[in-house]
Amino acid sequence: MSEPLPTPDTGTAPFTATSRRATAARFAMFWGAPPALWQAAFFLVPLGFLVAMTFWSVKSFRLTPDATLANWTFILNAGFFRNAYVYTFWLSALTAVIASVAAFPAAYTLAYKVSPATRRFMIFMLVVPFFTSYPVRIYSTQIFFSPQGIINTVLAPLGLGPLQVLNTPTGTVVGYLVLTLPLVVLLQTFALANVPRTLIEAAHNLGCGRFRTIGTVIIPSARIGLIVAGTFAFVLAFGDYVAPTYLGGSRPPTLSILIADQVKSGNNWPRASVVAVMMIVTLMVVMLVMIGLAYGRRKERP
Amino acid sequence: MAAPMIEIDRVAKQYGNHAAVADVSFTIDKGEFIALMGPSGCGKTTTLRMIAGLDQPTSGEIRLWGRRLNEDAPWERDAPLVWQSYALFPFLSVRKNVEFGLKQRRLPATERRKKADEWMERLGIAGLAERGVDQLSGGQRQRVALARALALEPEMLLLDEPLSALDPHLRVRMQSELVRLHRELGITFICVTHSHSEAFAMADRVVIMNEGRIQQIGAPREIHRRAANRFVAEFVGGNNIFTGTACVEADGSIALVGPVGTVHAPAPTEAGIVTGAAATLVVPADRIELAAESTGSGNEVAARVVTVEFVGSTVTVFLETEGGGELRAQRSLHEMENTPLAVGQPVVARWSPSQGFFLPA
Numbered sequence: 001m002s003e004p005l006p007t008p009d010t011g012t013a014p015f016t017a018t019s020r021r022a023t024a025a026r027f028a029m030f031w032g033a034p035p036a037l038w039q040a041a042f043f044l045v046p047l048g049f050l051v052a053m054t055f056w057s058v059k060s061f062r063l064t065p066d067a068t069l070a071n072w073t074f075i076l077n078a079g080f081f082r083n084a085y086v087y088t089f090w091l092s093a094l095t096a097v098i099a100s101v102a103a104f105p106a107a108y109t110l111a112y113k114v115s116p117a118t119r120r121f122m123i124f125m126l127v128v129p130f131f132t133s134y135p136v137r138i139y140s141t142q143i144f145f146s147p148q149g150i151i152n153t154v155l156a157p158l159g160l161g162p163l164q165v166l167n168t169p170t171g172t173v174v175g176y177l178v179l180t181l182p183l184v185v186l187l188q189t190f191a192l193a194n195v196p197r198t199l200i201e202a203a204h205n206l207g208c209g210r211f212r213t214i215g216t217v218i219i220p221s222a223r224i225g226l227i228v229a230g231t232f233a234f235v236l237a238f239g240d241y242v243a244p245t246y247l248g249g250s251r252p253p254t255l256s257i258l259i260a261d262q263v264k265s266g267n268n269w270p271r272a273s274v275v276a277v278m279m280i281v282t283l284m285v286v287m288l289v290m291i292g293l294a295y296g297r298r299k300e301r302p
Numbered sequence: 303m304a305a306p307m308i309e310i311d312r313v314a315k316q317y318g319n320h321a322a323v324a325d326v327s328f329t330i331d332k333g334e335f336i337a338l339m340g341p342s343g344c345g346k347t348t349t350l351r352m353i354a355g356l357d358q359p360t361s362g363e364i365r366l367w368g369r370r371l372n373e374d375a376p377w378e379r380d381a382p383l384v385w386q387s388y389a390l391f392p393f394l395s396v397r398k399n400v401e402f403g404l405k406q407r408r409l410p411a412t413e414r415r416k417k418a419d420e421w422m423e424r425l426g427i428a429g430l431a432e433r434g435v436d437q438l439s440g441g442q443r444q445r446v447a448l449a450r451a452l453a454l455e456p457e458m459l460l461l462d463e464p465l466s467a468l469d470p471h472l473r474v475r476m477q478s479e480l481v482r483l484h485r486e487l488g489i490t491f492i493c494v495t496h497s498h499s500e501a502f503a504m505a506d507r508v509v510i511m512n513e514g515r516i517q518q519i520g521a522p523r524e525i526h527r528r529a530a531n532r533f534v535a536e537f538v539g540g541n542n543i544f545t546g547t548a549c550v551e552a553d554g555s556i557a558l559v560g561p562v563g564t565v566h567a568p569a570p571t572e573a574g575i576v577t578g579a580a581a582t583l584v585v586p587a588d589r590i591e592l593a594a595e596s597t598g599s600g601n602e603v604a605a606r607v608v609t610v611e612f613v614g615s616t617v618t619v620f621l622e623t624e625g626g627g628e629l630r631a632q633r634s635l636h637e638m639e640n641t642p643l644a645v646g647q648p649v650v651a652r653w654s655p656s657q658g659f660f661l662p663a
Contacts, residue, residue, distance in 0.1 A: 196389070198385055198387055199389055201356050201376070201389070202385065202389035202391070203391075203402075204355075204377050205354055205376055205377075205381070205382055205383050206382060206402050206403035206406055206450070207377045207406035207407055207454070208377055208402075209375070209377050210375075210377075216402075217391060220393040221392075223393070
């Protein structure tokens with residue numbers, strides 16, 4: 001944040017105004033610097049190191065600085081990487097879509113249909129899951145879906161099941177949803193609550209029923225927030241290690257599991273770094289595309 | 303006389319303990335231009351929103367051509383509203399905004415386009431059809447909002463403070479344009495405004511509200527010349543309000559003795575005012591003439607000029623009597639140019655007794 005804070009221009013001598021602006025800029029820098037330094041020390045530097053490491057080599061299990069493209073050619077040509085990439089991307093995209101669709105009715109209700117007091121309480125309840133650490137929540141989900149778990153115990157007398165969720169891609173998606181759904185509901189609720197009421201009323205006033213208004217006015221108006229919510233779900237799922245490991249059973253592996261495998265077997269940090277850099281690049285591209293989608297002018301259909 | 307188009311029948315709107323609208327009844331005829339006027343919080347906007355179906359009356363009934371309207375959803379009504387903030391859809395072009403209502407009525411695309419073109423042409427925004435609404439000025443947005451509402455060819459148009467967000471010079475232009483549109487279309491206009499000059503300039507009838515209740519309904523001229531109560535007399539502006547003690551004269555007229563001196567006015571037709579009772583007399587400021595010397599006829603009050611205010615072609619002169627009474631006279635600029643007034647100068651304020659009227663006690 002290098003933007004100086006806006007200062008009230010009192011219309012006194014230009015000298016005073018300039019020096020006041022300079023003071024304000026220093027003030028902003030002073031308070032803005034710590035987060036910037038933090039990001040530099042613990043994000044930019046490691047990121048640079050990560051990229052550099054992709055060109056290193058491993059000689060008899062020892063990491064050696066180098067300038068080789070061998071790691072890149074190996075990983076990018078490896079079938080297991082390509083499969084894992086497509087698989088991870090697909091599951092994350094699926095999670096983003098499922099979370100967005102599943103969250104919408106809840107967010108709609110919270111934004112429009114409940115009293116402010118109820119809304120505050122429900123928003124609090126949506127934050128509660130974040131009180132417990134995510135792996136713990138995944139473990140409890142595991143208990144729910146295990147062969148002798150709660151869900152199958154309930155289903156068995158009804159002649160249904162057993163439901164095989166653990167160690168399947170479905171399990172992974174369930175885990176991703178545990179991670180992302182509360183956040184998506186929260187973000188969508190804020191997005192919908194910010195849609196000007198008069199626009200909704202104007203739609204009603206012009207003959208657009210309640211249900212049609214969702215598609216014609218509410219979703220277009222809340223577009224940015226809705227896309228941001230879905231993108232968050234994708235980003236969180238794409239990098240997640242816990243759900244695919246404990247609910248998906250690591251088969252087939254996601255990119256995050258691939259990274260762990262590369263490190264665990266053979267101490268191959270450079271190859272793991274290549275996978276990590278590929279993930280970061282993917283997320284950046286996805287973010288850029290989604291931002292473009294969110295803020296870009298919508299093409300008018302004739 | 304034909305049945306009224308809209309009947310507002312003992313309508314009230316309660317928000318918790320607060321009555322936004324309390325027991326309001328009036329009727330609107332087809333083709334009328336009605337202004338709902340009052341200070342903010344008087345219930346005028348709530349009344350308008352209830353006609354549109356955006357708010358539900360707590361009690362009472364709203365009827366359209368004799369049919370109860372209360373339970374109709376807003377989208378089932380034919381009462382397009384022009385919002386103060388215009389409420390245009392920012393994600394749609396001007397054309398798409400104008401077509402919006404027609405699309406909801408499932409008009410075929412070609413017909414929709416034709417109608418939208420017609421109305422954009424009529425409101426002088428045809429050249430802006432493909433623009434986004436965020437690229438428009440306030441005045442242009444207003445026209446889009448009007449076109450969007452009128453494209454539905456409704457039998458009534460609701461306007462919520464249509465002019466208050468416009469620049470002063472645009473306001474006057476839009477005002478006459480609304481009057482012209484109303485005349486040409488022949489549909490009912492119901493317009494909410496807090497400005498009496500707007501209401502009086504545009505409307506056939508004005509409904510003055512305060513604290514959720516109707517204070518007076520009437521043609522602008524009628525309200526101006528015969529305010530029903532003190533609130534109206536003060537709210538419409540341009541009135542002198544004199545208080546004092548009444549004294550019934552031999553000829554049946556009433557003399558008022560107060561800070562302004564002793565002045566006369568005819569007795570009100572309805573309630574009798576008795577000698578010795580407190581009374582309130584209203585004299586429109588534009589009926590007061592200023593003279594240098596007394597002529598001995600009509601009401602005459604000797605006073606001193608306190609301030610002279612120029613607004614457009616009207617001059618308002620604020621005066622103070624020796625007894626401490628305040629009065630003001632409104633004259634045309636043209637007239638004042640010939641007889642300049644200095645602050646502190648003594649003048650005689652004069653008006654015919656028939657120009658004043660007593661408020662009901």
